[in-house]
Structures are given as structure tokens and as C-alpha cells.
Amino acid sequence: MIKTSEMQVVSPKSLDECLYLLNDQEKNNRLIAGGTDAVVRMKDKKWTPDIWINIKGMNELRYIRKDPSGIHVGPLTTHTDIVKSKLLQDKADVLTFAAKEVGATQMQNMGTLGGNIGNASPTGDTIPALYVLDARIELSSLYGTRTVPIEEFFIGPGKTVIQTDEIITDIIIRPQDTSEIGIFEKLGPRKAQSISIVNFAASINLDKEGHHCSSGRLAFGSVGPTIIRAKKCESMLTLDRFDKSLTHNISKVAWKEVAPISDARASSNYRRDMASALLERGLLRLMKRWENK
Amino acid sequence: MKKIQFHLNGKKETVHCPPAKTLLEVLREDMGLTGSKECCGKGECGSCSVLIGDEAICSCLILVGQVENESIVTVEGIGLQDNMDVVQEAFIKEGATQCGYCTPGIIVAAKSFLKDIEHVPTVEEIKTALGGNLCRCTGYQKIITAIQSAARNKFALSGEA
Numbered sequence: 074m075i076k077t078s079e080m081q082v083v084s085p086k087s088l089d090e091c092l093y094l095l096n097d098q099e100k101n102n103r104l105i106a107g108g109t110d111a112v113v114r115m116k117d118k119k120w121t122p123d124i125w126i127n128i129k130g131m132n133e134l135r136y137i138r139k140d141p142s143g144i145h146v147g148p149l150t151t152h153t154d155i156v157k158s159k160l161l162q163d164k165a166d167v168l169t170f171a172a173k174e175v176g177a178t179q180m181q182n183m184g185t186l187g188g189n190i191g192n193a194s195p196t197g198d199t200i201p202a203l204y205v206l207d208a209r210i211e212l213s214s215l216y217g218t219r220t221v222p223i224e225e226f227f228i229g230p231g232k233t234v235i236q237t238d239e240i241i242t243d244i245i246i247r248p249q250d251t252s253e254i255g256i257f258e259k260l261g262p263r264k265a266q267s268i269s270i271v272n273f274a275a276s277i278n279l280d281k282e283g284h285h286c287s288s289g290r291l292a293f294g295s296v297g298p299t300i301i302r303a304k305k306c307e308s309m310l311t312l313d314r315f316d317k318s319l320t321h322n323i324s325k326v327a328w329k330e331v332a333p334i335s336d337a338r339a340s341s342n343y344r345r346d347m348a349s350a351l352l353e354r355g356l357l358r359l360m361k362r363w364e365n366k
Numbered sequence: 367m368k369k370i371q372f373h374l375n376g377k378k379e380t381v382h383c384p385p386a387k388t389l390l391e392v393l394r395e396d397m398g399l400t401g402s403k404e405c406c407g408k409g410e411c412g413s414c415s416v417l418i419g420d421e422a423i424c425s426c427l428i429l430v431g432q433v434e435n436e437s438i439v440t441v442e443g444i445g446l447q448d449n450m451d452v453v454q455e456a457f458i459k460e461g462a463t464q465c466g467y468c469t470p471g472i473i474v475a476a477k478s479f480l481k482d483i484e485h486v487p488t489v490e491e492i493k494t495a496l497g498g499n500l501c502r503c504t505g506y507q508k509i510i511t512a513i514q515s516a517a518r519n520k521f522a523l524s525g526e527a
Contacts, residue, residue: 112428127429
């Protein structure tokens with residue numbers, strides 16, 4: 074295994090140069106952006122590339138803009154950029170709430186949205202938010218680009234459909250309707266900086282009074298090998314008046330719909346209980362916010 | 367080995383070192399600036415915090431090869447004994463330090479936080495902003511008081527100017 078002192082760091086000046094470097098399959102190379110996961114794995118000797126391809130300063134992949142096809146967020150957009158974006162606060166509130174819960178200030182300043190997606194941690198905080206915003210991930214290689222819906226993107230803990238010569242070049246999300254409101258809830262051992270035990274994102278369409286829900290999307294993280302879109306729970310949103318008793322009933326179904334494991338951080342049953350509680354608490358908070366809007 | 371240049375505490379510096387060394391290791395071993403500390407090495411404790419541009423980051427999680435031509439400020443750049451910053455003065459006056467290991471990181475994080483706001487922060491605001499910095503001695507009370515007092519002094523000074 075290569076020593077850290079022998080690793081090289083190459084900083085491509087453009088996306089083309091980066092794709093060219095990634096295409097060189099003879100070399101054992103790996104992308105590094107914010108470093109909040111990559112450097113930890115380097116220290117643990119899990120990731121030991123000969124060459125780090127440093128894309129941190131590649132500003133052409135750091136943007137937030139809107140066009141008729143949706144909101145485009147560049148993969149090198151930091152969590153701090155997301156939290157501060159007026160466009161996202163207005164049209165993708167759930168993503169700004171999730172980005173605010175990623176670690177503490179230092180991690181939000183360093184970590185990128187593309188990194189959170191590419192590392193595919195089942196606990197990644199932005200990922201449930203991207204599920205409820207129907208995100209599509211654009212991947213590029215020297216040979217072209219393809220766009221993958223987020224539901225097909227993750228194939229297991231730490232595993233995605235990204236090929237070794239590909240890089241995430243765009244994240245396209247659906248702007249929320251004016252009748253839509255989102256929320257993100259997270260449970261971790263510590264308020265800041267902690268890895269989620271369970272997290273939950275919702276984005277829901279409500280009528281003016283907030284009494285009825287016409288459609289909604291609910292997603293849980295950390296309770297399965299990848300994110301779980303809780304479709305049974307979603308189908309219940311529109312069944313009855315959107316109130317305390319409905320959310321309580323939905324939360325009971327959530328207990329069954331998630332599929333958590335037991336690990337060092339929490340037991341499976343505890344995660345089920347908490348998924349259920351976060352859903353109920355999240356939807357009640359969402360109602361409050363809608364009333365005050 | 368690679369030649370890497372960056373601005374450190376306002377001065378242009380050049381180091382010759384392996385580019386996958388962390389910035390923290392370079393600061394401590396190559397530059398002799400031992401204010402920034404390594405504790406958890408994973409971005410959980412904040413004791414290695416430095417400013418890049420004007421944002422606080424964990425210097426233990428960034429490779430020195432990633433900071434070419436960047437402007438870095440460590441706790442030494444914020445102030446030393448003879449030119450202390452208002453934040454550092456407030457920490458001394460309030461006795462906001464015990465073993466002192468976390469203090470440099472907290473000074474850096476507090477400096478970056480106070481730059482962004484124009485009021486004396488509430489306890490809750492400070493807890494959120496400093497959530498990435500752990501202290502195992504003080505119980506945080508005096509740290510919070512010191513940051514509020516630094517904010518008051520900062521606005522008093524800028525009011526006079």
C-alpha cells in the first residue's frame with residue numbers, strides 16, 4: 074500500500090482536464106473535494122490512491138441556478154452555499170434545512186453536495202431531501218453524459234452507479250410549488266457534527282388553510298441500506314383531513330415501512346420508534362409553519 | 367515532495383513537502399505554528415480550526431496540496447500576546463479557558479462567527495455557531511460569556527471609529 078507521503082495531488086483546471094485524468098484507468102486515482110470524508114478514509118487506510126484528483130477549486134461546478142428544466146445545483150456547492158441560497162430557501166426549503174444539519178459550521182463550509190451524494194452514506198443528510206425533490210444526477214465521462222434519477226442512483230451503503238471514469242457534473246431538482254412546504258428532521262447523538270441515527274425529509278402540497286394535503290413525498294435515511302421513500306405513508310397523506318390524528322396514524326405505518334438494522338449507533342427497534350416519532354414531529358412542525366406562512 | 371505556495375497570516379509562504387500531508391501537519395511541523403491542535407482528526411472536535419478566506423474549516427481534513435494560493439489564518443494570525451484580538455482579550459478577562467487545548471480552535475471559530483453578525487449574539491446562536499468545537503473542561507459557560515463580551519467590545523470600538 075502506498076504511503077501518504079508518496080501520494081500525489083493533482084488539481085485539474087477544467088472539467089475536461091478532470092475527465093481526461095479520470096479516464097486514465099492505469100492510474101489508481103480518486104477524486105477529492107471538501108475532504109471531510111476522503112481525508113478521514115485516507116487516515117483509516119481505506120482510501121489509498123496514488124493520485125488525489127483535487128477538484129475543490131473547480132468553480133465551474135459550483136453554482137445554484139434555475140431554468141425551465143429545474144433548479145441546477147453544482148456538485149461542488151458547499152452546504153454553506155446551500156443554506157445561504159435565497160433561491161433554494163424559496164423553492165427547495167427542505168434541502169436548505171437538511172444542509173443546515175450536516176455537521177457543524179466547519180463541515181458545512183468544507184463539505185459539498187456532490188461529495189454527500191458520491192459517498193452514498195446511508196446516513197447522508199442531504200439525500201432524503203434530494204429524494205423528495207425528485208433529484209436527477211448528471212454524470213459525465215470523456216465519452217458523454219447521462220442523467221440518473223436519484224431513486225436508481227444508490228445501490229447499497231457506499232455504493233452508487235458512478236463508474237470509475239465518471240464524475241457528478243450536475244444535480245437537478247424540482248422546484249417546489251407555491252402550495253408546497255418541506256421539513257427535515259434528524260436524530261443524532263449530538264446536536265452538531267453528528268452522524269444521523271435516523272433522518273427524515275418531507276415535502277407536501279397543502280390547500281390554503283392547510284386542512285387537506287393533495288400530494289406529498291416522504292423519505293427516511295439511516296433506516297435501510299439506502300434511502301427509503303415511504304410510499305405507503307405517502308398514500309395516506311391524502312386520505313383524510315390533514316391533522317394530528319392523521320399524522321399519528323401515518324407514523325404507525327412508518328414504523329413498519331422502514332427497514333433498519335442494529336449497529337453500534339442504535340438498535341433496529343429504536344430506529345423504528347424514532348423514524349415514527351420524527352415523522353409525526355416533522356409533520357406537526359410543518360403544519361405550524363404553514364399556519365404562520 | 368512538492369513545492370506549495372500559500373498566504374499564511376498575511377505572508378506569502380513556500381513549503382516543500384508531500385502534497386497529501388494535511389494542512390494541520392504542515393502548520394505544526396513545517397511552519398512551527400503549534401496553536402492549531404489535532405484531537406479527533408475527523409472533524410468532530412474543531413480544535414484544528416483555521417480560516418481559509420474568511421470561513422472556518424478543519425485543517426486536519428484538508429490536504430496541503432488543496433490550499434495552493436489560498437489565504438490561511440491561524441490563531442497566531444488572529445493575534446499574539448502583544449497584539450491581541452478583542453476575542454482573545456475577552457477570553458482572558460472572562461477566564462474562558464482551563465486546559466486550553468480547545469481554545470485556539472474556539473477563538474478561530476468565534477472570530478469567523480462574529481465577523482458575520484452585527485449584534486451581540488444570544489446563547490442559542492453561539493451554541494449553534496460553535497457546535498463544531500468541543501471543550502471538555504469549562505462547561506462552555508465562560509466561553510459563551512467571553513464571546514458575548516467580545517461582541518460588545520467589538521461594537522463599542524467600531525462605534526467610536
